[in-house]
Structure formats: C-alpha cells, structure tokens
Amino acid sequence: MNTMSKSIVLASAATMTDLEPAPISPDWILSGKPEARAKMLAKSRDGTSYIMVWECSAGRFMWHYTEDETVTLTFGEVFITNEKGEEYRLGQGDMGFFPAGTSCEWRINDRVRKVAVLRKSLGLPLGFGVRCWYKALTVAGVRTRSPL
Numbered sequence: 729m730n731t732m733s734k735s736i737v738l739a740s741a742a743t744m745t746d747l748e749p750a751p752i753s754p755d756w757i758l759s760g761k762p763e764a765r766a767k768m769l770a771k772s773r774d775g776t777s778y779i780m781v782w783e784c785s786a787g788r789f790m791w792h793y794t795e796d797e798t799v800t801l802t803f804g805e806v807f808i809t810n811e812k813g814e815e816y817r818l819g820q821g822d823m824g825f826f827p828a829g830t831s832c833e834w835r836i837n838d839r840v841r842k843v844a845v846l847r848k849s850l851g852l853p854l855g856f857g858v859r860c861w862y863k864a865l866t867v868a869g870v871r872t873r874s875p876l
Contacts, residue, residue, distance in 0.1 A: 747781065752789050762787025762836060769843075776848045783841040784834075791834055796847045797826045804840035809833040 747765035764784040771778040783803070805819040810832050818824055826832065828849045 747783060750782065752784070752787075756790045756792070758788040758790065758833065760787030761785075762789055778846055780844045780846065781841065782844055783839065784836055785839050786836050788833065788835045790831055791826075792831045793826045793828055796828050796849060798845045799824050799826070799842040802841050802843055804836070804838055806840045807835040807837075809835070 750766035
C-alpha cells in the first residue's frame with residue numbers, strides 16, 4: 729500500500745490481518761506476557777498523522793503516549809486505568825482519546841484489536857500559526873470549512 733498517496737485509503741478486515749510484531753517495552757509490562765502486533769494503514773502527506781491497526785494478547789502494562797491517539801476497538805475489550813486510578817472498560821465499537829504526555833495502565837484479559845489515529849502535537853506556537861493559516865485560507869475562499 730502506498731501510504732503517501734493522495735487518494736482515499738480504504739481497508740477491509742482482510743488487509744488488517746498481516747500484522748508485524750510491535751513489542752511493548754519490557755519496562756512497561758506489569759504482568760503477563762502481552763504480545764503486540766501492528767500495521768500502518770495510512771500516513772498524512774505532512775507526516776504528522778497516521779492510522780494504525782494494533783492488537784495485543786493478554787497482559788497488563790503501562791502505556792505512555794508521545795502523540796495524541798484516538799482509538800476505536802474492533803475486537804475484544806480492555807480495561808484502562810487512568811492517572812487518577814479510575815478504571816474504564818472499552819469494548820468493541822468504543823472510542824477513546826489519549827492526549828500526548830499522558831499515561832495509563834492497560835489490562836487485557838484475552839485479546840484486543842484497535843484502529844488508532846495518531847497525531848503529532850505541533851505545540852502551542854506552531855499549532856496556533858497553523859490554525860491562523862487555515863483560517864486565512866478559508867476567508868480567502870481557497871479552502872472550505874470542515875463540516876466538523
């Protein structure tokens with residue numbers, strides 16, 4: 729798959745099966761022997777965003793987010809414990825957002841699969857500049873406003 733293509737990218741369940749090993753840092757594992765696998769499905773032209781499919785076997789581990797990550801579970805369930813000690817269950821079809829710089833504990837009892845959209849944080853000054861640039865393009869009629 730050409731991940732730098734300007735065309736629309738679609739993925740079927742069949743294209744999300746040939747995942748590569750994506751080991752979890754041994755320092756992050758709290759119990760069990762979780763084995764993770766992943767595959768990049770698409771990447772933005774500017775390299776700041778990408779979409780991954782990720783799955784993992786049973787285990788308990790910490791996860792430290794270096795990029796904003798939005799996930800939708802497509803199979804199984806996971807129990808997430810946030811930095812305040814609050815536990816939440818995510819199951820098939822559920823969505824979660826994990827901002828860059830946060831950490832949480834993942835507890836998987838069987839197996840879980842997610843599709844994740846990851847975005848590199850641009851930081852406040854650069855992010856503000858990008859928003860101003862897009863606003864100027866919209867006002868000039870060069871860019872249409874997103875329906876979102």
